[in-house]
Amino acid sequence: MSMPFYVSPEQLMKDRADYARKGIARGRAVIVVAYDRGIAFVAENPSRALHKVSEIYDRIAFAAVGKYNEFENLRVAGVRYADLRGYSYDRSDVTARGLANAYAQTLGTVFTQESKPYEVEIVVAQVGADQESDQIYRLTYDGSVADERGFVAMGGGADRISTGLDEQWRVGLDLGEVLRLAVALLAVDPQGEETRTLGADQLEVAVLDRSRPRRTFRRVNGTLLEALLSTDDPTKDVPLNDVATGVHDTHRPDDEPLA
């Protein structure tokens, strides 16, 4: 009969944390950054179908790095949480804070009780009436929550990107400016190789646009994204009269015509 090894709780938690951190650092980064009219989400992601950024509810979005199946699981749970809450109470009762707490409890329980921690880092962001009231919560694999101001970078090279944002980001930048800043920081190779050029087709970009009625989430791609990224083009933001263009364009016309 073999003797079970004794592992101290400190060592056990440290090993789990190291394991999760390594998994997360392997992936490419996601940047969540506030701009004058909302919150932008930028990821290097050539896939058009497997998203790192998604809509959760009217004013709430989700961004994640790490293991796809694990954060997808959390994303679906978040959509179920939000839709059930909104359906049984009211749409205004669904908040990012409530969701961030539920995620924190879930991640914390998984970290201490399951055989392996989730290798994920997620952001839950809610756009407010003005830039001051935007909320960005960052959640890590062990269930810690941080309430961030202005911007968050997660995944590979996150520290370097955060430093860059710290130096260059300020309140009141428009969407074009924050996108160009984010893309420039994503393009720096973490291994110290030469800087790449990231085109619109290699990026996954979405916004929570506070000026939209009801569902504020909108994906930004194609020619609109190219125009926003170009310094020569005067486009600064998603046009307000931008009509729905089909698949997963979540603009919804005002539901209250009777005023």
Added chain:
Amino acid sequence: MSARDTGRLPSAYLQPGSSSFTEFLGAHAPQLVPGSRAAMHTGAAVEAPHGTTIVAVAYDGGVLLAGDRRATMGNLIANHEMRKVFAADDYSAVGIAGTAGVAIEMVRLFQVELEHYEKIEGELLSLVGKANRLATMIRGNLGMAMQGLSVVPLFAGYDLDGGRGRIFSYDVTGGCYEEHDYHSVGSGSLFARGALKKLWRQQLSQDDAVRVTIEALYDAADDDSATGGPDLGRRIWPTVAIVDAEGVRFCSSEVLEGVVEQVVSDRRTPGSRTR
């Protein structure tokens, strides 16, 4: 809402499952599913406000869905300005006739169902898929329909694949039927359908279609006491949803006021009872 008990997301939330919110609700919070309440065998029919006439008209480039604003309870008018036409999602609308309380609850769930699917899957359900989801929900309400709490919706949407507006009607058992050109449901529907038969034509423009819709509702109100006519005194107009390639939107009260006044004044002219 057991999520609040421990703070963490219940395991049901984290289980892989279907993209249907209704199925999730049925498994996790069945008390919130419309029609799931146990049948009451009191023998007496429940009296509740009823919604009446809904009209759908296809035109060149889209489809309109409109409803009057009256709800009745027996011979009383329960509500003068009830809304019975709702946006189901970006490209479809639903109008309801039948027991108002049950119907509006069903519409709310249907709206969440479509949005939930869209968020989970990352794309919209097809129009026929949406129509079938609604049929399933009506089927679930059959028990309540047997007690007189029936819901008969009319569903209209823009088919992004086919590039045209389409209309679907239902019966209380959940039968789903595609209608062509125009359709109407509810107590005033016989009269509305008569009007539509005479006034509808190929290649209607959107403005003409709005006019045809209002005429049909006017005729329904003329002969059916449960359908509300244009209320010029209180300035209450029918609800008219426009669904086309640009999505769903509602006709503004200014536009409706103009059309209603035109219809009413044309009918006042002696010798022109229909136009």
